[in-house]
Amino acid sequence: MAPIAVPTPQPQATAGTEREVLRCAHCNLVQFRTINDVCRKCKKSLLPDLPKLQPIAVASEPVNAEAEGIQVAAAVRDLRHVRNLSQRQLAGRMNVPRTYISKIENGKAMPTLSSLDRLARALQVDISALLRDAPTRHKDETAVLMNDPFLAEIAKYTSHLTSTQKSIFLNHVRELAQGRARKLA
Numbered sequence: 001m002a003p004i005a006v007p008t009p010q011p012q013a014t015a016g017t018e019r020e021v022l023r024c025a026h027c028n029l030v031q032f033r034t035i036n037d038v039c040r041k042c043k044k045s046l047l048p049d050l051p052k053l054q055p056i057a058v059a060s061e062p063v064n065a066e067a068e069g070i071q072v073a074a075a076v077r078d079l080r081h082v083r084n085l086s087q088r089q090l091a092g093r094m095n096v097p098r099t100y101i102s103k104i105e106n107g108k109a110m111p112t113l114s115s116l117d118r119l120a121r122a123l124q125v126d127i128s129a130l131l132r133d134a135p136t137r138h139k140d141e142t143a144v145l146m147n148d149p150f151l152a153e154i155a156k157y158t159s160h161l162t163s164t165q166k167s168i169f170l171n172h173v174r175e176l177a178q179g180r181a182r183k184l185a
Helices: 072-082 087-094 098-105 113-123 127-131 134-146 149-158 163-184
Strands: 021-023 030-032
Touching: 072 098, 072 113, 072 127, 087 098, 087 113, 113 127, 134 149
Parallel strands: none
Antiparallel strands: 021 030
């Protein structure tokens, strides 16, 4: 009598078991995200390298009278944008889900004191930068910028520029900054 082949059930991927696939920046191995975020082959971190950023001022939009007060959501969003980070990258630095960052930025969740500390460290700012109201943040940022003699000199002339001229000027400054960064690298 011939043996009967019985198909063995294959594991099915369900929505709860999906895992993130990453490529190691060091050895280029494509793999599932590990629990400890370390490459299986070269044992180096799978998280993006954290750039060494110098403290910079954050540009903030003017706040109306109803929205004054502590605005953690706006501060986190502004700082994240200035640092050129995605919500996923910031969440990776804090070791929290991306949705938590989204909830904080949309005002649906208020971070705990320990989360505020981790947020501040991930954004490379003092925790007080997250707790200041928008007008105070704006004043502090302006004061920091005006301490630079070059920026103070430029500020005298920017009020006379049209929006198109300001845009052209900023593009030239960005190009100069990128060229300098390339020379330093």
